[in-house]
């Protein structure tokens with residue numbers, strides 16, 4: 483990374499930290515008007531792990547100062563976790579004898595490998611400080627919030643108390659729940675409506691594309707064999723240089739105006755017909771969402787407010803709480819069944835069934 487870019491990034495990180503309302507969730511934080519799911523709370527670890535948010539923030543700052551791209555990877559990881567089977571950290575589970583994991587589903591193949599390592603590293607640090615009491619799903623949600631905030635975006639409170647799931651979703655379920663980049667607004671609106679998101683939420687969440695990278699294959703169908711007429715000429719010409727063929731393995735930034743800063747420039751891109759995916763650009767073509775895109779392009783505070791609300795909603799999709807999940811000792815694997823679990827299986831079931839469970 484060039485020296486100038488690195489020092490401006492350090493400036494952004496330091497000013498973000500100074501502007502943070504507090505290291506614990508503050509009542510004044512954006513988004514506190516969003517209802518919270520039963521079993522979650524704004525102060526869940528206040529007594530059991532008061533340094534939780536500090537540990538995460540501190541570690542992420544040390545990562546981002548060298549590679550701010552990781553912020554995008556962590557934000558996308560939270561989205562992919564929550565949309566498939568709820569925010570239960572199932573996307574983190576490695577495959578097992580039970581079949582290919584969620585990670586092997588095509589949309590998850592481009593999640594950044596380092597995002598998974600970062601989550602495990604944070605988990606280890608938290609366990610050292612507080613014991614094994616914080617779920618991987620909560621860590622993913624907090625890491626996504628800090629990724630947004632440390633890249634220049636809004637700070638919002640994260641209701642906590644999620645438990646980690648015991649199973650991962652099938653490849654089919656993953657495909658059915660994550661919209662593809664070639665989807666138009668009608669498809670995106672109806673897919674997200676099933677998860678209770680309104681058009682404002684949809685446009686706001688899509689603003690996550692203000693940071694990060696995409697592989698050529700996610701959008702070359704808009705370039706080859708014929709160019710999508712809704713794409714600006716010069717933008718298309720430049721993309722063809724980065725992606726000389728439809729199956730090029732190259733990557734490019736998703737927001738050409740400010741690729742590493744969480745701001746409202748993604749919407750300015752759309753107004754200029756410089757959105758990367760059909761799912762992005764069509765939000766400006768479709769009359770149901772066009773006005774929302776414009777309102778965010780001209781008013782960053784409005785975008786930040788709506789993004790924070792939609793993220794708090796997203797972070798609560800089908801959460802597991804209390805005894806409905808576990809606190810993993812390793813975010814990539816469910817906990818081994820303990821002797822006491824086996825004893826309870828043996829006690830509860832007839833002998834043959836108990837043996838087959840084991």
Ligand code: HEM
Pocket residue numbers: 551553554555557558561592593594661662663664665670687688689690691693694695696697698699700761
């Ligand atoms: C609305 C439907 C969405 C679609 C169709 C979509 C699709 C995609 C695709 C295809 C990529 C590029 C993958 C690649 O080629 O490497 C991507 C990247 C990304 N998406 Fe989305 N996405 C959607 C919603 C979201 C949401 C809700 C968020 C977060 C709030 C998000 C955050 C990101 C980020 C940060 C990246 C860059 C990741 C990186 O640099 O590693 N996306 N998305």
